[in-house]
Amino acid sequence: MFRIHALSAAQFQPLFDLSDDALAARDIRRVTADEANSFPCRVSLRDAEPGERLLLLAYEHHAVATPYRASGPIFVRQDAAEARPAIAEVPDQLRRRLLSVRAYGEGMMRIADVVEGHAVETLVAKFFARPDVDTLHVHFARYGCYACRITRAS
Template sequence: MGFQLSGLPIEVFTPLFGQPDAVLRRQNVLRLVAEPGFPCRLSLRDATPGEPVLLLSYPHLTGPTPYRATGPIFVRETARETAVFTNMVPPEMRPRLYSVRGYNDAGIMLDADVAAGAALESLIERLFENPQIAYLHLHHARRGCYACRADRA
């Protein structure tokens, strides 16, 4: 069974790109200088150290569910498109530990597990064996931040 990992939709964030810091702060957004390990939720790649990134809160699970969730994410201001990876995990994701959560169409969590990035493919495939799971959310296990979404391909 195939799967697709997707970054967040870039069009949500482009209005923030290039805004003055004072304007960003009024929206609870911080511009930072990337350090090693700042993962971009659009490109699903790590920002280059020294690159400008935005740190903001993003509602990654919305709708009428008790699992509604919002959390901090990094976005590279130089990102130009939403990343999509089919049947593969990007190299930058492989060294990290992830919590993978499977939800049904109503946004109710049906299953979850933790895996190293190098083992994500098999975990994603195993969770998608349950036909009631509509999509998966991947989170960085140590800090709990949203990483990306997985859908069947």
């Protein structure tokens, strides 16, 4: 069994109160979704609807003292409620995309593969069958952006 984890809304909400200039000074951009299924929020784990406002910012998703330390761009919807998927629940945002799943143990990448979102459970089970894997990171394969983290669940 596994659980998918969204990012915490609290760490991003204060940023929405900043001016565009203050955001730019932090390398953050305010954007408006202009197309359905194109702006995946990492807090709500759902795509923004056209017209919704988001922030586009760099996020350090793998803050470890190894060569695999990593960050990348993410979208966060304004006023997004933090998703809390049930055990083994895969949000539609992931089901509809080609995913890159990276398996880590002690901060080091142990194995990785690409899978269509509708079949992600099979790859998750394969990776968690390895004793040297403690967490998975999911990325949207086409753009390479971090999507979410997956841990074992009992």
